[in-house]
Structures are given as C-alpha cells and as structure tokens.
Amino acid sequence: MPILAVTWVTPLAGAVLGASILAPLLALWFLKLRRRRRVVSSTLLWTRSLADLRANAPFQRIRFNLLLLLQVLAVLAFAIALAQPEAEGLGSAGGRHVIMIDRSASMGAIETTDGSGDALDEPVSRLALAKDAAKARVRELLGGGWFSLNASDVMVVAFGARAEIRAPFTDSIASLESAIDGIAPTDESTRVAEAIELARAFTSNQNRADDRGQQTEVDSSDLPTIELYSDGRIADLGKLSLRPGESVVYHRVGSAADNAAVVAISAERPPDAPDRVQVFASVANPAAAPRRVTLQLAVNGTVRAITPDPIEIPAARAAEPGAQDALADGAGVGFVPGRAQVTFRPIEQPSNASIEVAIVEDDALRADDAAIAVVAPAKLLSVLHVGGDGFVVRTLLEGLPVERFNSMDLAQFDAAVEASTLASFDVVVLDAVQPKRLPAGRYLVFGPPPPVEGITAFGEHKGVYARFVREEHPVFRLASLDELFVSKLTAVQADRSFQVIAEAAEGPLVLAYDRADMHVVYVAFDPLDSNWPFQRSFVNFTASAVEYLGRMGDAIASRGLVPGEAxxxxxxxxxxxxxxxxxxxxxxxxxxxxxxxxxxxxxxxxxxxxxxxxxxxxxxxxxxxxxxNIFDAAESRIEPLPELRLGNASVQGISVASSRRGALWPWILALGLLVVVVEWWYYQRQVRV
Amino acid sequence: MSAVKPLRRLDDLLDPHLMSRLDAIDVMSRKIFSGKLQGERRSKRRGQSIEFADFRPYVHGDDLRFVDWNIFGRLDRLFLKMFLEEEDLSLVIAVDTSASMRVGDPDAFDYARKVAMALSYVGLVNQHRVSLVGFSAGRIERASNLRGRRKAAEVASWLLRREPEGGSGFEEAMRLVGTTRAGRGVMLVLSDFLFPEGFEKGLAMVAGRGFDLYALQVLAPQVVDPAREGGVTGDLLLVDSETGAETEVTVTPELLRIYKDRLDRLCGSLRNYCTRRDIVHMVVETSTPVETLMLEYLRRRGLLR
Structure with missing residues (x-):
C-alpha cells in the first residue's frame, strides 16, 4: 500500500508560526476575548439569560469548541502551508544528502508507467526516471523555496558493481544536475556497499578535520541522509546495516516486472567434430509465474537456428534456508529463479565466430535477453602433463584428441619453468605435484594447491561429498559430481580472486582462477583419493577443463566477462x-x-x-x-522492491512518481483560507440578529 | 444611548397641544377617599356638594340649611338632606431616578418625566394634591402637596432638576413613601422595575396602605428588544449602568430569544404580583407617544377620564 510521505521545505518557519499563533489563540479563547463595551440599563436579564443558555443548552460547549476548532484548524493549515510540505516523503530539507543513483543493468528496464500507474508520454528507462527524480530532488533541497531557513549540501554517487562519486558535497545545483545527467547506464550488477562506504568516508573525513587538525567525534546529526534511487534489487543489501544516526530514503524507481534472461551460454567444438560448434544456453525466469520464451541462435549476426517450440521456464521460488543456489533479492529473502537449459544442434562453423543466443519475445529489460559467446577457430591443443605416479590422469589425457601431448616429472617442469620453454603448451596439467612457481599460462591442477597468491592449504578433510556445483560453469558440462566421494580433501583458504565452482560442506572442491595471464582450474584433491576416476564425469570434467583452459588464449570463449570486470x-x-x-x-x-x-x-x-x-x-x-554478458539472474529480477531491509531496519520505498504531484502547501494554504471563510461565516451566523 | 436634546423647559416636558387636551380629563381613582380640602371630587364623607346621597332624621344641632322642608310639609317630620361632599385627591407620582432609566433611545427617564409632568398637570388642573417623589439609591426627593394649575411650572422645574444616578433602592424608597404619605389617593410608580433585589418588597411597602396604586413599567425599546437598531450585537462587554457590573456576552439569536423570554417572565411576574394586590400594571415602551399613553392607554385603564 503506497504511503504518501511528505517533505517539509521550511519546517522551522511553519513550526514557529504555529507555535506563535496557536498559543495566543488558545490563550485568547481561554483567557479573554476582546469585546466592545456597551452600557445597558441592567445586566440582570443578561446574566440570567446566560445562565439559562448554559443550563438549557447542553451543546453550548460544543458550539464554542467548534468555533475554536475552526480557528485552530485555520492556524494549523497556515503553519503547515508555511512549512511548504511537498508530497514526496523525502525527509527534511537542509543538512547533507547523498543522492545515490543505481545505474545497474536492471535500471535499464524500460518503463511505460511512472510507478503510480500513470502512463508516460513515451517509454523511458528506469535510470532516466531516477535521474529526473534526483534532479528534482536537488532543486528541492537547494532551491530553497519560500521562507527557507536551511541550506543543504548534496553529493551524488552512482553505483552498479562499483561506486563512483559523481559530485562531492556541494550546493551548486548546476554542478549536481550536470553530474546526474552524466550518469551513463551500465549492465553491471548492483552493489551498494561501496557507495555507502564512500559516503561514510566522506562524512567522517569532513567531521574529523577541525581547524586545529584534532580528531572529533562524528556527530550523528551531521550524518548525511542517503537518498537511494533504485529499484531495490541490490545484491549486497542483506549484508548492510545502518549505523546510529544514519537515515536512508528509498526512492523506488519503476514498476515493470516482466523479464526473462539468458543467464549462461557456452559453445564448444565436439572433439569428434572440431569444425562444428555446439551451443548450450540457460535461461532464467525471475518472476513468480512460469513463462514461455523462444530462443534464437545467431552466428556472426546471422540467425542460424530457432527453438521450434517455446521453452517453458518454471517460476521463481523462495529459497529454502541454506540453499546454495539461492540468490539475494535485496529484501532479505533469497530466491531461486526458474531455469531452463537449452542445447542447440551442432552447427557448422570451422572459423571463429561470435555466437549469440537471444530471447525473441520482448520484455522490459532487453540487455539480459541475449548472451554472446566467442568461439575460436577449430584447433587442436598442446597439453603437458606434470606428475609422478599418477597414471590415471596421464592415461586420460593421452586419450584426448590433442595436437601434442607431453609428460614430465616435477623436476623437469621446474627446470622448464626456469628455462621458459613452456610457452608452446596450451594447457599444463599438474597431477598431484606442487612446483616451486608457475609462470603465466593455463593450468589444470589436481591435489596440492598451485603456488599462486591468494590460496593456502591448512590441512585436510576426510570423507567428503560434493554439496554444491556451479553447473553452468563450462568445466562441469556433462560432469555431475553427485556420486563423488573424496576420501582426502586438501583444506584450502582462497581469497576472492578464486571462484569456488564446486564445494563440499567442509570446503571448496574445485576452484577457478582467472587473471590476465594466468588461468587455473584447481581440483583440491588427488583423483586417486576419490572414486572419481571410476565415473564418467571425471573424463568429461578433465576434457572440458582442458578445452576451457586451452581456448582461453585465443578467445574468452565460453565463459566471457560480466560487466564490471576488465x-x-x-x-x-x-x-x-x-x-x-x-x-x-x-x-x-x-x-x-x-x-x-x-x-x-x-x-x-x-x-x-x-x-x-x-x-x-x-x-x-x-x-x-x-x-x-550480464549472466546475473538476481539482476534480471527487475520487479522493484517495495521496501528495503537494512539489517533490522526497514525502509519503505517512495515511488518517484509521487514527486510529480508537486508542492502540497498551496493546497493547504487554500484549505486554511477556506476554513477562515467558514469560520467567519459560522461566526456571523451565530451573531446575526 | 439617547441622542435627543436634553429637557430644559416645561414645553419640553409637556407639549402645549397635549396640555390643552389634558385640560379636559381628570384623574380617576377606583377607590373613594377622604380628602383634606374641599375639592372637586366625591368624598365618602357627606358634605356640601350638590350630589344627593341620603336622608336622615334631624337631630339637634344639625344645620337647618340642609333640612328638607318639602318632606317636613308632607310628613311633619324633620329630615336632613345628605349630600356627598366633594374633596380633593392626593396624587403621588413616584419617578425612578436611578441610572438604569437613562439608558435607551428615547431613554426611560425622559419619558417618565414627561408622563409625570402630564399626570401632574392633570392633577393640578383638577385641584388635586399632587406629590412628586424621585427615588434612587434608597433615597427619595419629593415635591409635596402641589395644587392648582399655577403649580405646573413648579412641577416642571422640579422634574427638570432631577438627574438619574446610582441604583434604585426601590424597597427603601417605597418604605419612605409609604410611611410619610400625606393622605390617601392615587399613586403611580414610573420605573423600569429592573431591580436586582426584586420589586416585590418595594411594592408591598405601598400596596397595602390605601393607595390606588399604578405600576407603570417604562422600558426603552433597546431593553425590550436588544437587537433593535443600535442595540447589542456581537461580542460585547455589557456594563450595568447602576452597579458597573460587567458581563461578557456573545449575542446570538438563541441568547436573544432567551433574553426576551426572561423579560417576558419578569413582566409577567410583575403583572401577576400587581393583580394579586389590586395594583394596575402597565408596560409602556418609550417609543410610545406620551399623548397616546395619556389619552388612550391610561384612560382605557381607568386612571384618567
């Protein structure tokens, strides 16, 4: 249920007026009314008449109060009008405000209504709505209005996956509007923590530097009001909490909810048919109702295939507690989008190509309706196996259709590293060995962790099962870990440069590391310490990992980048x-x-x-x-959140459409005048003879 | 408040035209009293008037001039003819000179003085003993035993010298009038009868003492209807002209209705009180011409003929 909140442009003036007039008015009523003196022959009859009037008219008190009520009402109306209320509920004017504008992918959703149900003249993006509303807010805060006694400082921050200060605290409307106008749409995910930290840092810096350079406490009254223009779909919202004195006003932008997305795509050349490309895609439905979509496959911009029947995508559902596949939805409740996997028939494409899978039907957010993969030309790989007694991996690699396969032990590998003679290999497989160092390259590592910064081993776990597998990752195509049992797992601690793509309850099983010149797929156990070699998934995994790593040098084929990465x-x-x-x-x-x-x-x-x-x-x-590619089902869930949960606090969203109603105070002023007229009429009616 | 010019001369009090019309009327009493002087009025006593009353047997010492010789001729017995003696009438006119009479347009005090002048003139012309009493604040001032047309100027002078002030002290004033009366007769009380202490005790002081009593309640139009033009409207601080007491009122139609109801009840209770004590009560607005009052209303009520 929408709540009409109110902004007070000049609350102090209204409060002063109200206090200065109401008190005397009440005093006049309850103390003494100024009356005209009139000498009469005798007040005898009048006093007795008044006594009769009071005795015989039980509603006399009410009538008296009605007049007083009207007068109080009129004064209140004038006082409220003087405070210049405006129908937005933006908190008080004055003080410092940080305007944070969400420029993530979901803000690119096209809106046809203004959020309150009124149709827009022409469809515009959420970001455009947010920018318009933010500029209007800047004018409110800094325009002053009548009787304004407060000055505001406003800062503008744009955020997506990262935050950017568009304008530091200033009272220049032109600067702020220019900064807001300059915010460009992105297809990034939404993370607001950095933006809030920026605002906090800016505030604390300003507060701590007094004239003598001494540190001072941050006064909570100096904390800025954070005015968040977003659809509320913020991935890291659940990890945030407000500090004492902080306040957030959530300007809810947009209303559209209709969206489906392609959240994964990969293309590979089948080992037995390297001139062909087979494309896999995953589509997600973040809405609460199932939907059907039609997918088309385009190669270098030319449509080559289309799904003959619409793909049924189940509805999203609320995540069960502890569910690994749950996505944060900004409301503190995880959700699991409905997913459907699509496999296209292999197509002839011997040369390199860009392959795009797109949803044919229109929806509100077009940016996530297509995903692109780049495939390299058909080429056989050169693979180096480094290991000792591990015959399983070596035997498997020998069976792969590669151009060249070599095997060496650890000492030879270290020597080759020193001699820099490894550049001719596309992929190096470290089979339960730990070299001294790794030069730039692509590695599939089994057993001990690779000597790469960001990962350390601290022991081992016994008897673990895979609990969660990121199945959309290319290395897990046709490689299920459901039946995997690992008798001895290396316990590792990895930083954020590693992506956990399969894990057990005790810790990561498989991690991926992608840097500019170093790509590693690390399996944190020796296959011989598991039952994996006896499963088909081990073969598929190893082949996929070699293929995945080997193609990286030529193109980011199946994984691609997501907005925000370099x-x-x-x-x-x-x-x-x-x-x-x-x-x-x-x-x-x-x-x-x-x-x-x-x-x-x-x-x-x-x-x-x-x-x-x-x-x-x-x-x-x-x-x-x-x-x-966006590949972010959470970002594809574009239905605006009605309220945000920040820790224990709940922030009700205010539709930006409400700001279009303009100022309320002229209406309240008119109401006050009307009340005065009614009061005068009533008074005259009472005394008319 | 009154904006008319103040009364300064006899002519202001009594219009010559009205004066000439008053020459033809006399004061009537519903009772027959004994007078002090021979006058132009029937007395209960048999006397030397021309109006026959009765016969009685002659006794020694009777004035032989009143023996009916015709009866003596027929019956050979001496009978004395008895005539109703015509005596003078005592006319007491009490005028309320309290400050409350000065309010209104025309104000009640001037009106009362004009009525008092007219009645006095009627009494003087008809050779009655006219006494004027002014009362306020429990005190009385009097001009007693005036008789004959020539005293009209003196009456006027006395009336013109009166100025309203203070409260009425009605009870005390009437007590003084009742105990110092000089003969029985007709008494008129000209007042608004708006006495905080009530009128009952005051009237009781004179009602049972042989007066043929008339209570003439003189009210200004603004008292009868406060909302009349120039009257009270809106938020007012009403000041009592006698006591200075202040009363805050917001005049509303409802309050006015109650006020009029109160006034009616006051007048009604005065009328009932008077009826029970054989007092003639009349209410007259000061907007009523004195001539109309004298020649119509008072004649109709039997005071004048």
Missing part, C-alpha cells in the same frame, strides 16, 4: 594501435606490455567488445572479440 588478453608481442570498441560505440586506446598483455576496463555494458590491433609484421588490423 578485459585482459594476451595479444602477439609487439602489437600496436590497439583499440577497444564497446558495443555502445565507446572506444578506448590500449597499450600492450612487452609480452603483449593488455587490460581494459572495467567493461560496463554487455555485448560484444572488439579489440582491434595491428600485429607485428601484419598489414591489416586483426580483431579479437570479447563477449560480455
């Missing part, structure tokens, strides 16, 4: 005139290091990014393609 590639050493072209036309010049490594980003929009460069000795510019 593009990191290794180009031929000596490449120059490198330019990154984003799907929205933004271009960026990049310089490669001596080994040809480049990084650019973070990328903000989903789509196919082109990296054009001039390779040494080449006459024409070469192109690498990088796919960036």
């Amino acid at each position: 593009i990191a590639l290794r180009l031929p050493a000596g490449s120059r005139d490198i330019e990154v072209i984003a799907p929205n036309g933004v271009r960026g010049k990049v310089t490669a290091d001596a080994e040809g490594n480049i990084s650019w980003g973070p990328v903000t929009v989903a789509g196919l990014h082109r990296i054009e460069f001039l390779a040494p000795g080449a006459a024409e510019r070469a192109v690498r393609l990088v796919a960036v």
Whole structure:
C-alpha cells in the first residue's frame, strides 16, 4: 500500500508560526476575548439569560469548541502551508544528502508507467526516471523555496558493481544536475556497499578535520541522509546495516516486472567434430509465474537456428534456508529463479565466430535477453602433463584428441619453468605435484594447491561429498559430481580472486582462477583419493577443463566477462594501435606490455567488445572479440522492491512518481483560507440578529 | 444611548397641544377617599356638594340649611338632606431616578418625566394634591402637596432638576413613601422595575396602605428588544449602568430569544404580583407617544377620564 510521505521545505518557519499563533489563540479563547463595551440599563436579564443558555443548552460547549476548532484548524493549515510540505516523503530539507543513483543493468528496464500507474508520454528507462527524480530532488533541497531557513549540501554517487562519486558535497545545483545527467547506464550488477562506504568516508573525513587538525567525534546529526534511487534489487543489501544516526530514503524507481534472461551460454567444438560448434544456453525466469520464451541462435549476426517450440521456464521460488543456489533479492529473502537449459544442434562453423543466443519475445529489460559467446577457430591443443605416479590422469589425457601431448616429472617442469620453454603448451596439467612457481599460462591442477597468491592449504578433510556445483560453469558440462566421494580433501583458504565452482560442506572442491595471464582450474584433491576416476564425469570434467583452459588464449570463449570486470588478453608481442570498441560505440586506446598483455576496463555494458590491433609484421588490423554478458539472474529480477531491509531496519520505498504531484502547501494554504471563510461565516451566523 | 436634546423647559416636558387636551380629563381613582380640602371630587364623607346621597332624621344641632322642608310639609317630620361632599385627591407620582432609566433611545427617564409632568398637570388642573417623589439609591426627593394649575411650572422645574444616578433602592424608597404619605389617593410608580433585589418588597411597602396604586413599567425599546437598531450585537462587554457590573456576552439569536423570554417572565411576574394586590400594571415602551399613553392607554385603564 503506497504511503504518501511528505517533505517539509521550511519546517522551522511553519513550526514557529504555529507555535506563535496557536498559543495566543488558545490563550485568547481561554483567557479573554476582546469585546466592545456597551452600557445597558441592567445586566440582570443578561446574566440570567446566560445562565439559562448554559443550563438549557447542553451543546453550548460544543458550539464554542467548534468555533475554536475552526480557528485552530485555520492556524494549523497556515503553519503547515508555511512549512511548504511537498508530497514526496523525502525527509527534511537542509543538512547533507547523498543522492545515490543505481545505474545497474536492471535500471535499464524500460518503463511505460511512472510507478503510480500513470502512463508516460513515451517509454523511458528506469535510470532516466531516477535521474529526473534526483534532479528534482536537488532543486528541492537547494532551491530553497519560500521562507527557507536551511541550506543543504548534496553529493551524488552512482553505483552498479562499483561506486563512483559523481559530485562531492556541494550546493551548486548546476554542478549536481550536470553530474546526474552524466550518469551513463551500465549492465553491471548492483552493489551498494561501496557507495555507502564512500559516503561514510566522506562524512567522517569532513567531521574529523577541525581547524586545529584534532580528531572529533562524528556527530550523528551531521550524518548525511542517503537518498537511494533504485529499484531495490541490490545484491549486497542483506549484508548492510545502518549505523546510529544514519537515515536512508528509498526512492523506488519503476514498476515493470516482466523479464526473462539468458543467464549462461557456452559453445564448444565436439572433439569428434572440431569444425562444428555446439551451443548450450540457460535461461532464467525471475518472476513468480512460469513463462514461455523462444530462443534464437545467431552466428556472426546471422540467425542460424530457432527453438521450434517455446521453452517453458518454471517460476521463481523462495529459497529454502541454506540453499546454495539461492540468490539475494535485496529484501532479505533469497530466491531461486526458474531455469531452463537449452542445447542447440551442432552447427557448422570451422572459423571463429561470435555466437549469440537471444530471447525473441520482448520484455522490459532487453540487455539480459541475449548472451554472446566467442568461439575460436577449430584447433587442436598442446597439453603437458606434470606428475609422478599418477597414471590415471596421464592415461586420460593421452586419450584426448590433442595436437601434442607431453609428460614430465616435477623436476623437469621446474627446470622448464626456469628455462621458459613452456610457452608452446596450451594447457599444463599438474597431477598431484606442487612446483616451486608457475609462470603465466593455463593450468589444470589436481591435489596440492598451485603456488599462486591468494590460496593456502591448512590441512585436510576426510570423507567428503560434493554439496554444491556451479553447473553452468563450462568445466562441469556433462560432469555431475553427485556420486563423488573424496576420501582426502586438501583444506584450502582462497581469497576472492578464486571462484569456488564446486564445494563440499567442509570446503571448496574445485576452484577457478582467472587473471590476465594466468588461468587455473584447481581440483583440491588427488583423483586417486576419490572414486572419481571410476565415473564418467571425471573424463568429461578433465576434457572440458582442458578445452576451457586451452581456448582461453585465443578467445574468452565460453565463459566471457560480466560487466564490471576488465578485459585482459594476451595479444602477439609487439602489437600496436590497439583499440577497444564497446558495443555502445565507446572506444578506448590500449597499450600492450612487452609480452603483449593488455587490460581494459572495467567493461560496463554487455555485448560484444572488439579489440582491434595491428600485429607485428601484419598489414591489416586483426580483431579479437570479447563477449560480455550480464549472466546475473538476481539482476534480471527487475520487479522493484517495495521496501528495503537494512539489517533490522526497514525502509519503505517512495515511488518517484509521487514527486510529480508537486508542492502540497498551496493546497493547504487554500484549505486554511477556506476554513477562515467558514469560520467567519459560522461566526456571523451565530451573531446575526 | 439617547441622542435627543436634553429637557430644559416645561414645553419640553409637556407639549402645549397635549396640555390643552389634558385640560379636559381628570384623574380617576377606583377607590373613594377622604380628602383634606374641599375639592372637586366625591368624598365618602357627606358634605356640601350638590350630589344627593341620603336622608336622615334631624337631630339637634344639625344645620337647618340642609333640612328638607318639602318632606317636613308632607310628613311633619324633620329630615336632613345628605349630600356627598366633594374633596380633593392626593396624587403621588413616584419617578425612578436611578441610572438604569437613562439608558435607551428615547431613554426611560425622559419619558417618565414627561408622563409625570402630564399626570401632574392633570392633577393640578383638577385641584388635586399632587406629590412628586424621585427615588434612587434608597433615597427619595419629593415635591409635596402641589395644587392648582399655577403649580405646573413648579412641577416642571422640579422634574427638570432631577438627574438619574446610582441604583434604585426601590424597597427603601417605597418604605419612605409609604410611611410619610400625606393622605390617601392615587399613586403611580414610573420605573423600569429592573431591580436586582426584586420589586416585590418595594411594592408591598405601598400596596397595602390605601393607595390606588399604578405600576407603570417604562422600558426603552433597546431593553425590550436588544437587537433593535443600535442595540447589542456581537461580542460585547455589557456594563450595568447602576452597579458597573460587567458581563461578557456573545449575542446570538438563541441568547436573544432567551433574553426576551426572561423579560417576558419578569413582566409577567410583575403583572401577576400587581393583580394579586389590586395594583394596575402597565408596560409602556418609550417609543410610545406620551399623548397616546395619556389619552388612550391610561384612560382605557381607568386612571384618567
């Protein structure tokens, strides 16, 4: 149920007026009314008449009070009008305000109504609505209005996966509006913690530096009011809590809820048919009702396949406590989106290509309706096996359709590392060995953790089962861990540079590490310490992991990037005139290091990014393609949250549409005048003779 | 408040035209009293008037002039003819000179003085003994035993010298009038009868003492109907003209209705009281012309003929 909240532009003036008039008014009523003196022959009859009137009229007191009530009402109306209420419920004016504008992917949803049910003149994005509302709010805070006694300082922060201060605290309307106008849409996920930390840091910095440089306590009254313009779908909201004195006003933007998304795509060349590409996709339905979608497959922009029948995607459901596949929905309750997997028939595509899977039907958020994968040209890999007695892995690798397979022990590997002779191998498989160091490259590691910064072993676990597997990851295609039993698992602690893609109750089972020049898939146990070698999933996993790692050097094939990450590639050493072209036309010049490594980003929009460069000795510019996909079912859940839960606090959302109602105080002033007229009429009616 | 010019002369009190019309009327009493002087009025005593009353046997010492010789001729017995003696009438006019009479337009005090002048004139012309009493604050001032047309100027002068002030002290004033009366007769009390202490005790002082009593309640139009033009409306602080007591009122139609009801009840109780004690009660608004009052109302009530 929407709540009409009110902003008081000049609350002090209204309070002063109310206090200064109400008290005397009541005093006049209860003390003495100024009356005209009139000499009469005798007051005898009058006093007796008054006594009769009071004795015989039980409602006399009520009539008296009615007049007083009208007068009090009129004064209150004037006092309220003087406080200039406006129908927005934005908290008080004055003081400091941090306007935080969500520019994540979900804010790109197209709205046809303003949130209160009124149709817009033309469809606009949520971000545009938020920006308009934020600018209006800036004008309210800094425009002053009549009788304004307060000055405000306003800061503008835009946030998606990361936060950015668009304008520091200022009272310049032009600067703030310019900063708000400059906020560009992104396809990033939504994380507000960084933005709030920025605001807090900015506040504490301002408060702690007094004239003598001494530290002072942060006065809670100086804490800014955070004015959050968002649809409320904020992934990290459940981890936040308000500090004492902090206040948040949640401006709820948008109303659309209709959306489906492609949340995963991968393409691979079947080992037995390297000229073909098989595409897998996963679609998600974050809504509470099931829906049907039609998917199309396009290769290099040309539609090559379309699902013959609509794909039925089940409805999302609330997550059960402790569910691993639950996604945060910003309301403190996890949810599990409905998912459907789609496998397209293999298509002939011997050369490299960008493959796009898209939902045909329109919905509110188009950015997540397509996912792109880039596949490299058909090519066989060179694989190096490093291990001792581990015949299982070696035997398996020998059976793979690779161009070249070598095997060496740990000492030879360390020597080769020192000699820098490993560059010719696409993938190195470390089979239960722990080398001294790892040069840049792509590694599939079994057993001891790789010597990479960010991961440490601290013991082992006995007898564990896989509890959660990120099945959408390419390495787990056709590789179920349901029947996996590990008798001895290396207990590792990994930082955020590692992504856990399979884990047991005791700790991570499989982790992925992706950096600019280093890609690792780490299995935290020796296959010989498990029953895995006896399962088909072990073969599929190892093959997929080698394929996944091996193709990375040529293209980010199946995984791609998500908005907010940086593009990191290794180009031929000596490449120059490198330019990154984003799907929205933004271009960026990049310089490669001596080994040809480049990084650019973070990328903000989903789509196919082109990296054009001039390779040494080449006459024409070469192109690498990088796919960036949203792949965030939580972000695809676009239905705005009616209220936010911040720790124990609940913040009711205020539709930005309500700000269009404008100021309330003229109406209240008119009401006050009307009450005065009624009061005068009533008074005259009473005394008319 | 009154905006009319103050009364300064006899003509202001009594219009010459009215004066000439008053020459033809006399004061009547519903009772027959014994007078002090021979006058133009029937007395209970048999005397020397021309109006026959009765016969009685002659006794020694009777004035032989009143023997009916015709009867003596027929019956050979001496009978004495008895005539009703015509005596003078005592007319007492008590005028309330309290401050409350000064309120209204026309104010009650001037009106009462005009009525008192007119009645006095009637009494003087008809050779009655006219006494004027002014009472306020429990004191009385009097002009007693005036007789004959020539005293009209003196009556007027006395009336013109009176100024209303203070309360009425009605009971005390009537007690003084009742105990110092000079002969029986007709008494008129001209007052608004708006006495905080009530009128009953005051009237009782004079009602049982042989007076043919008339209570003439003189009320200004603004007292009868406070909302009349120039009257009280709105939020007022009413000041009692006699006591200075202040009363805050917000005049509403309901209050006015109650006020009028109160006034009616006051007048009604006065009328009932008077009826029970054989007192003639009349209410007259000061807007009523004195001529109308004298020649119509008072004649109709039997005071004048």
